[in-house]
Amino acid sequence: xxxxxxxxxxxxxxxxxxxxxxxxxxxxxxxxxxxxxxxxxxxxxxxxxxxxxxxxxxxxxxxxxxxxxxxxxxxxxxxxxxxxxxxxxxxxxxxxxxxxxxxxxxxxxxxxxxxxxxxxxxxxxxxxxxxxxxxxxxxxxxxxxxxxxxxxxxxxxxxxxxxxxxxxxxxxxxxxxxxxxxxxxxxxxxxxxxxxxxxxxxxxxxxxxxxxxxxxxxxxxxxxxxxxxxxxxxxxxxxxxxxxxxxxxxxxxxxxxxxxxxxxxxxxxxxxxxxxxxxxxxxxxxxxxxxxxxxxxxxxxxxxxxxxxxxxxxxxxxxxxxxxxxxxxxxxxxxxxxxxxxxxxxxxxxxxxxxxxxxxxxxxxxxxxxxxxxxxxxxxxxxxxxxxxxxxxxxxxxxxxxxxxxxxxx
Ligand SMILES: *[C@@H]1O[C@H](CO)[C@@H](O)[C@H](O)[C@H]1NC(C)=O
Ligand SMILES: *[C@@H]1O[C@H](CO)[C@@H](O)[C@H](O)[C@H]1NC(C)=O
Numbered sequence: 001x002x003x004x005x006x007x008x009x010x011x012x013x014x015x016x017x018x019x020x021x022x023x024x025x026x027x028x029x030x031x032x033x034x035x036x037x038x039x040x041x042x043x044x045x046x047x048x049x050x051x052x053x054x055x056x057x058x059x060x061x062x063x064x065x066x067x068x069x070x071x072x073x074x075x076x077x078x079x080x081x082x083x084x085x086x087x088x089x090x091x092x093x094x095x096x097x098x099x100x101x102x103x104x105x106x107x108x109x110x111x112x113x114x115x116x117x118x119x120x121x122x123x124x125x126x127x128x129x130x131x132x133x134x135x136x137x138x139x140x141x142x143x144x145x146x147x148x149x150x151x152x153x154x155x156x157x158x159x160x161x162x163x164x165x166x167x168x169x170x171x172x173x174x175x176x177x178x179x180x181x182x183x184x185x186x187x188x189x190x191x192x193x194x195x196x197x198x199x200x201x202x203x204x205x206x207x208x209x210x211x212x213x214x215x216x217x218x219x220x221x222x223x224x225x226x227x228x229x230x231x232x233x234x235x236x237x238x239x240x241x242x243x244x245x246x247x248x249x250x251x252x253x254x255x256x257x258x259x260x261x262x263x264x265x266x267x268x269x270x271x272x273x274x275x276x277x278x279x280x281x282x283x284x285x286x287x288x289x290x291x292x293x294x295x296x297x298x299x300x301x302x303x304x305x306x307x308x309x310x311x312x313x314x315x316x317x318x319x320x321x322x323x324x325x326x327x328x329x330x331x332x333x334x335x336x337x338x339x340x341x342x343x344x345x346x347x348x349x350x351x352x353x354x355x356x357x358x359x360x361x362x363x364x365x366x367x368x369x370x371x372x373x374x375x376x377x378x379x380x381x382x383x384x385x386x387x388x389x390x391x392x393x394x395x396x397x398x399x400x401x402x403x404x405x406x407x408x409x410x
Contacts, residue, residue: 117252195223
């Protein structure tokens with residue numbers, strides 16, 4: 001009996017150790033806490049793979065548990081009025097500072113787009129709710145958090161189009177007046193896939209014929225910006241990093257475009273480019289746009305381009321791949337120079353580091369005002385980790401610096 005429990009205990013320990021142990025760099029703060037947090041994500045990902053293999057529930061369906069676990073019902077408080085509404089048919093959560101009588105002051109506004117690889121996440125997750133409230137309180141701003149529809153149920157361009165519809169609706173002068181928002185002081189912002197949507201919306205809005213109100217700023221937190229080269233130095237260096245390993249990011253990309261598993265496998269091998277996207281590879285050439293210190297030990301080799309039948313079979317996904325509304329890096333400089341000023345946050349231990357840095361380089365050379373904040377010991381998703389028990393010091397620092405930039409630039 002005792003012997004049996006010892007065996008069980010040892011088995012449990014080695015099982016736990018297997019899941020917890022990760023080659024996490026020494027310089028990451030609160031390393032043990034990150035290992036534990038990550039072991040939860042890894043176990044869930046393995047469970048999701050198993051569930052899909054057994055035909056029980058698809059991978060993203062299981063991963064969605066992360067979203068459900070943190071969902072809350074947004075409530076008004078002493079200072080903030082919170083309402084759930086629909087803007088042009090799309091769900092949004094609106095946070096407004098409560099006014100005292102006779103207050104007619106116009107306010108700034110932040111349109112916020114949550115992360116989660118276009119497949120997971122919600123405005124109603126407690127870290128996003130908390131962040132929205134912080135922005136309202138510190139900037140006396142209106143925050144509009146968009147509950148766009150998600151892949152794989154809704155592939156690209158649906159999530160993007162939901163966001164674009166909301167932004168266009170909100171930027172009507174009459175609507176802004178209704179919420180006492182100053183039309184000259186509106187920002188769009190988002191983290192990870194939300195940063196992707198924020199960058200894409202900023203680009204499209206400046207091309208919109210007859211658009212009177214434009215954005216003043218875009219704040220992109222470890223954004224995803226291109227799907228053409230999934231072997232940049234940061235993808236290689238950080239392929240097994242906590243929270244967002246390369247496998248998961250590639251999975252998000254492929255699910256955004258298609259549920260075809262062959263496309264996922266091609267993306268994993270970085271052989272997913274077709275003649276349609278090959279002429280755009282120059283816009284994501286890291287040997288040109290990444291400062292030499294980020295090249296590390298890696299040598300540039302252009303992604304393989306597939307021709308003929310195999311490429312044709314991918315039809316829709318190939319077209320999406322070449323679309324700048326999915327990959328904002330894929331536009332010429334002439335489409336960048338009139339963009340609103342930008343804040344770009346990147347993390348060293350993140351597969352998406354080089355996406356962000358390449359956009360910094362490209363925006364700067366197109367003449368856009370850019371603030372680049374790089375966290376040498378940062379990991380992907382840091383800003384989300386502000387709620388006990390998964391609260392990290394770096395998450396708090398990221399939040400403070402990000403809000404400080406918004407305060408000074410909006
Ligand atoms: C990438 O850039 C390097 C040097 O800047 C150049 O030699 C190479 O031809 C470029 N490749 C592509 C596909 O643009
Ligand atoms: C990169 O190229 C250099 C010079 O050709 C070579 O010495 C080095 O081994 C290459 N690095 C990798 C990781 O392939």
